[in-house]
Amino acid sequence: MAYILIIEDDPVFGELLVMHLEDRGHESRVAGDVSQARELLSQGTPDAVLLDQQLPDGYGLDLLGEIGAPNDGPPVIMITGVSDNALAIEAIRRGAYDFIRKPMDDLELETTLGNALRHHRLSRQVAAITSTEEYRVNIDEIVGGSSAILEVCKTVGAVAARVAPVLITGETGTGKEVVARAIHHHSGRQGLFLPLNCSALAEGVLESELFGHERGSFTGALGRKEGRFELAAGGTLFLDEVGEMPAPLQAKLLRVLQEGTFERVGGGRILHSDARIIAATHRDLAAMIRDGAFREDLYYRLNVVSLHLPPLRERMADLPLLTEHLLYKINARQHTAIRHIAEGTWRRLNDYSWPGNVRELENVLTRATVLARGDTLTPDLFSLGDDMVSTPDDEADVQVSSPRLITLDEMEREHVAAVLLHVRWHKGRACDILGISRPALDRKIERYELA
Secondary structure, three states: OOEEEEEOOOHHHHHHHHHHHHHOOOEEEEEOOHHHHHHHHHHOOOOEEEEOOEEOOEEHHHHHHHHOHHHOOOOEEEEEOOOOHHHHHHHHHOOOOEEEEOOOOHHHHHHHHHHHHHHHHHOOOOOOOOOOOOOOOOOOOOOOOOHHHHHHHHHHHHHOOOOOOEEEEOOOOOOHHHHHHHHHHOOOOOOOEEEEEOOOOOHHHHHHHHHEEOOOOOOOOOOOEEOHHHHOOOOEEEEEOHHHOOHHHHHHHHHHHHHOEEOOEOOOOOEEOOOEEEEEEOOOHHHHHHOOOOOHHHHHHHOOEEEEOOOHHHOHHHHHHHHHHHHHHHHHHHOOOOOEEOHHHHHHHHHOOOOOHHHHHHHHHHHHHHHOOOOEEOHHHOOOOOOOEOOOOOOOOOEOOOOOOOOHHHHHHHHHHHHHHHOOOOHHHHHHHHOOOHHHHHHHHHHOOOO
16 A cells, blocks of 8 residues: 555545545545645655646646655656646656646556556665756747657656767658757757758768868868867757768767767867767668668667657647647748638648658648638648649538559659749748758759759
8 A cells, every 4th residue: 555645736636536546555645735735745755646737826847846756755647737748848857757648547547656656666766857947838849749749758858867869760750850959958958959960961071060170181171160079068969860871970970979089070189079969860770780881889879768759640639739830830930820720621631641740741831821822721722642632612521532643752853843933943942941951952953853
């Protein structure tokens, strides 16, 4: 039997929790606010705490540090109806054992509480970082309310304050950089977050970007340049598409991870780096190791903590939240005022498989927003893989026709060509809409022979 303290301002929900716990042989008491919770905590230490966030006289997140979970206190499970991923990250970061959203089922609570009690018995030391900073919401935080995204947020909270390298995997467009930024944001590191796409640069340029170079080290090196490892001192270096890194640079990256030292191109002085490394890839690195295309020792150095992002098609429940979030950004960037989405449009978005994931969703919404003549996105503004025929009536049922089956390359070529035509070949605006860099756009133009 265990003593469970319930901190919950809803008396009905609190009583249901008491009944559930008593049925399983536990003793429990309920505190309806922060002051009552403090009083009960002063009378004795519970074996576990079920903690709500929104309380009449304060926030559960602030009370979390007082309960003492980071200092051999009882495990704390936050149970809240607040749908906020940043809250889940911060709760785990501050030492909560787990985070459950209402409504929940009995099995979820029973399993989580049982694991927490066992964990507490085995180890009285719960690693966590406390903070007195006021909770803040950032528009670029992770978006979604699905269980898969909640698990991602828990992992972000658990690893943020550590210095171990993190390897983020997932399909293209799933939001790997967003997650990397969230880890840095919640880490408390004072340095910069510097992203670098390993697939967007030639080997020589990539080496110079990573390690810097000395004057005269190669043609065009007119002065000394600091590399990302220097510029990210005290911060985070995000290596996107690390699977595309050439073999010689893999060896140099391994040295930095093993020894924390490197040299500028053309230099002989040993430099030190304390930048935290977060890497990301959509490639199967294990298969690349078998093929001899990626170093096994580097893989294990990067993959100290692994974090996999699910594709959008596996978390379609997040589509409304993602769409709202992206439209907010698009309206601000494009100086538009889209306020509504027609019912037929929602059906179309839900019926699509989104092979390009969140990035494709943003591109599709940006194109529709640019072409819209009012404040509503209607079905005729969307061409999703040419698998549907639009109708002139906003609310009309979407008529599905025989799809024109094309390859992803053909689909990408058509989309890039349509964007370039729309912006009258203004490459800067095209890059904004497509969400890619200028070199990447130039490569696609050359590859698809669009010029």
